Amino acid sequence: MKNNFIAILSFIFVIGGFTSANAVEVKEVKSKSGITAWLIEDHTNPVISLHFTFKGGAAMDPIAKEGLANMVSGLLDEGAGDLDSQSFQARLEDDAIALHFNAAKDSFSGTLKTLSQNLESATELLNLSLSKPRFDVEPIERIRAQILASIRNDMSKPGTKAFDALFAKMFAGHGYGRRTDGTAESVARIKRQDLIDLHKNMLARKNLVVGAAGDITPQELAKFLDAAFGQLRETPNITTVLETKPKESGDIKIIEMDVPQSVIVFAGAGVKRDDPDYYAALVMNHILGGGGFTSRLYDEVREKRGLAYSISSNIYSFDHSSVIVGQAGTENSRVGETVKIIKDEWSKMSVNGATAAEVKDAKTYISGAFPLRFTSSDAIAGILVGMQVDNLGLDYLDKRKSYIGAVSVSDVQKAAKRILRPELLDVFIVGKPGDLSAIN
Amino acid sequence: MTMRKLLILNLALILFVLSVANSRAEVFSPVRFYLANGLEVAVIPNHRSPVVMQMIWYKVGSIDEPPGKSGIAHLLEHLMFKGTNKHPDGEFSKLVARNGGNENAFTSFDYTGYHQTVASDRLEMIMELESDRMTGLTLSKKDIETESDVILEERRQRVGNNPAGKLRLEVNESLFPNNHPYGRPVIGLQGEVKSASRTDVLDFYKKYYVPSNAVLVVVGDVSPEMVRTLAEKYYGPIPAGKAPARPPLAMLDLPKSGEVIVRDNSVRQPAWSLNIIAPSLGNSSGANVAAYEVLATVLGDGTTSRMYKALVLEGGKAVAAGAGYSSHPKGPGRFVFYASPIPGIDLDVIADEIESEFDKFIKNGFAVGELERVKKRMLANAVYVRDSLKSGAWAVGGALGAGHDLNSVEQWPEYIQNVSETDVLEAAKKIRDESRRVTGKLLPVLANVGSGD
Numbered sequence: 001m002k003n004n005f006i007a008i009l010s011f012i013f014v015i016g017g018f019t020s021a022n023a024v025e026v027k028e029v030k031s032k033s034g035i036t037a038w039l040i041e042d043h044t045n046p047v048i049s050l051h052f053t054f055k056g057g058a059a060m061d062p063i064a065k066e067g068l069a070n071m072v073s074g075l076l077d078e079g080a081g082d083l084d085s086q087s088f089q090a091r092l093e094d095d096a097i098a099l100h101f102n103a104a105k106d107s108f109s110g111t112l113k114t115l116s117q118n119l120e121s122a123t124e125l126l127n128l129s130l131s132k133p134r135f136d137v138e139p140i141e142r143i144r145a146q147i148l149a150s151i152r153n154d155m156s157k158p159g160t161k162a163f164d165a166l167f168a169k170m171f172a173g174h175g176y177g178r179r180t181d182g183t184a185e186s187v188a189r190i191k192r193q194d195l196i197d198l199h200k201n202m203l204a205r206k207n208l209v210v211g212a213a214g215d216i217t218p219q220e221l222a223k224f225l226d227a228a229f230g231q232l233r234e235t236p237n238i239t240t241v242l243e244t245k246p247k248e249s250g251d252i253k254i255i256e257m258d259v260p261q262s263v264i265v266f267a268g269a270g271v272k273r274d275d276p277d278y279y280a281a282l283v284m285n286h287i288l289g290g291g292g293f294t295s296r297l298y299d300e301v302r303e304k305r306g307l308a309y310s311i312s313s314n315i316y317s318f319d320h321s322s323v324i325v326g327q328a329g330t331e332n333s334r335v336g337e338t339v340k341i342i343k344d345e346w347s348k349m350s351v352n353g354a355t356a357a358e359v360k361d362a363k364t365y366i367s368g369a370f371p372l373r374f375t376s377s378d379a380i381a382g383i384l385v386g387m388q389v390d391n392l393g394l395d396y397l398d399k400r401k402s403y404i405g406a407v408s409v410s411d412v413q414k415a416a417k418r419i420l421r422p423e424l425l426d427v428f429i430v431g432k433p434g435d436l437s438a439i440n
Numbered sequence: 441m442t443m444r445k446l447l448i449l450n451l452a453l454i455l456f457v458l459s460v461a462n463s464r465a466e467v468f469s470p471v472r473f474y475l476a477n478g479l480e481v482a483v484i485p486n487h488r489s490p491v492v493m494q495m496i497w498y499k500v501g502s503i504d505e506p507p508g509k510s511g512i513a514h515l516l517e518h519l520m521f522k523g524t525n526k527h528p529d530g531e532f533s534k535l536v537a538r539n540g541g542n543e544n545a546f547t548s549f550d551y552t553g554y555h556q557t558v559a560s561d562r563l564e565m566i567m568e569l570e571s572d573r574m575t576g577l578t579l580s581k582k583d584i585e586t587e588s589d590v591i592l593e594e595r596r597q598r599v600g601n602n603p604a605g606k607l608r609l610e611v612n613e614s615l616f617p618n619n620h621p622y623g624r625p626v627i628g629l630q631g632e633v634k635s636a637s638r639t640d641v642l643d644f645y646k647k648y649y650v651p652s653n654a655v656l657v658v659v660g661d662v663s664p665e666m667v668r669t670l671a672e673k674y675y676g677p678i679p680a681g682k683a684p685a686r687p688p689l690a691m692l693d694l695p696k697s698g699e700v701i702v703r704d705n706s707v708r709q710p711a712w713s714l715n716i717i718a719p720s721l722g723n724s725s726g727a728n729v730a731a732y733e734v735l736a737t738v739l740g741d742g743t744t745s746r747m748y749k750a751l752v753l754e755g756g757k758a759v760a761a762g763a764g765y766s767s768h769p770k771g772p773g774r775f776v777f778y779a780s781p782i783p784g785i786d787l788d789v790i791a792d793e794i795e796s797e798f799d800k801f802i803k804n805g806f807a808v809g810e811l812e813r814v815k816k817r818m819l820a821n822a823v824y825v826r827d828s829l830k831s832g833a834w835a836v837g838g839a840l841g842a843g844h845d846l847n848s849v850e851q852w853p854e855y856i857q858n859v860s861e862t863d864v865l866e867a868a869k870k871i872r873d874e875s876r877r878v879t880g881k882l883l884p885v886l887a888n889v890g891s892g893d
Binding site for chain 2: 049113152214259293310366377378
């Protein structure tokens, strides 16, 4: 399929691998001006979801102006072009268009959802917000006040305090160690010019990735890409985020807070998305503390002993580093017992790895649960963006199963030994923990 | 990532979810039938992906708990994962996971639900599992002891560690006084959760977990015929049973107190809400509640709403302000105004501003074109909700599980379309004149007041 405007590559895969009736085609669409997007068409409902991401994000916030990218994300839909904040918001609401922006450590991203009949209006509003944001004084101060309130709320949450402490310690001196939302002090320092500069420098065509799903054809998408993103600068002007290793020391840090339940977070170095051990680590983590109600941590801490309501671990793969992070919430007097079990499980997996049955079950789950995510345009557009950000290739949806399938018991053992080092596990406790002597 | 056994405590949140979900009207067009044993079934075919979601809704919730046994509906929900003779030792979750599936469960005032999402060729497996635990639950004393500890940790997470959660419970207690079922926390009172016995739990289970008291909803890549065949095979043989009548939920009493204040050391950002008894689908009609939904939208949904404009945008007194309405309960519904102040602004000033803005609306009505714009925006939701597989199951199951007419879902766009300015103003006046109302205030401890932000 080619015409004057669009060069299309495509890859057909079968969700779940059942019948060809469920075949889905991922298309790469290129606009006239050279912007590409990945698309899964589905004309069942008159709804279009578009997700996009600019490489960049909060890790690049200037020192002492933490929260800058986040603040820009709150302001792009607060007035653009000839439309002031209320006029812009009214246009979105009248046409039932959902437009949202978000800053994360490695990315500045957005989502646009519209009824197909309003695609033109949605395109125009997105283009305005990206290319001509006004950054009027009134919305700047209003959004600043909202961010400050949200920071105050965060400061009363033991979980947020624990995660802040963890990142601050493990990524001290690096952009990943700083709060994406910033602090009360840093947000107060942000000036209008800072917002204008970040917007101008970070949002460019070269660091843009787009995923689309729903009621839109490749031709319409190509037109959309130019109309929505064509006015952005070609090349971003952003700082480089350096590769970094999390600083591990095996310490237990207690942050006193007057709450009945201590929040415990624990972390060590993980593996990045492009690491050869990534899939083995994914399987290993699923067995140790992954989602669902079957992990070792879930079983030992919750099912057998009733020590927590939530207990889990996750691998956070950033562009330039990675951590494996777990969390639990336990009554103050039983914190020592919980931490000891967590450390024991860390050791057990590190020394012995997982059983063949565990590895088989984890692989079945990870392969089987993935297609379950393809149940809304929003979710699909998000997956398409993630695949491009992580350089997974157009055929990833088809290949993923074989990547998971190739993980062996000894791969899991190797990944466990490499990642889980109980002597270096850092533990952060927010609350009023009782006797911790059980831990050592 | 969902957390197992999500407990729905936050009415305002449910209200939001359901008001979105409710709008999928004519799109869902579920195929409905009953098995001979009274099990109600609704099927919504959706062939976008080879995925299927099964939900079973039992028409029992915390409102049905015997005196002194608060939290038992929720405790049972947790224990439903423990095992049966056929699938002992937590095998349910292991099998679902081993088949690449996801699952969860929830308990609310009016109902309790369980759901799994799997590849569509695994529907039979999850039906076998779910039907097996409708009658086969076996529980040890140890299961109950451990799980009540888990629930107490859940309670600490949601209430003890969270002053806003504590305030919500206290507002409910005050708004629904004299032992009204909505005044008791779904999660239970601490002492009562701890003292629940094996017999208590199994009695409750046997009484209420029967086909004639349940709704099965299946959405996804399936045909109604296939669902019927499987449902008859697995749920069909279970005896119908007969659950006890639901408790009366009418509520005429005035609140225990018109104002509830929670002060906590950890609070850095105060918050305010005004909670007012309103009609619901349980005691009113779909057409009537639609007027209240439009009212909540014009007053308090989004950045162009009346309250946001008055308090956040122009007044500079709050960082957030809005209104919401929950129509879905079996018992009384609730209309809520809420706001979070700018540092230094007293919550009573916020309350006055909200009231005066509300009065202004009642006096002057809609601006030219405003009502049509609001309705158009609301109706677009009916298209959006169709785009997600799961929202259909939640909406249809939620309505049938609470015992509402399915028209409240399927005719929703029509109800909204037919709302007139007079309807909305009538609703507004009823809210204004309703004396069953409780203000909730979340504040720092007194010593911290005035210590800046």
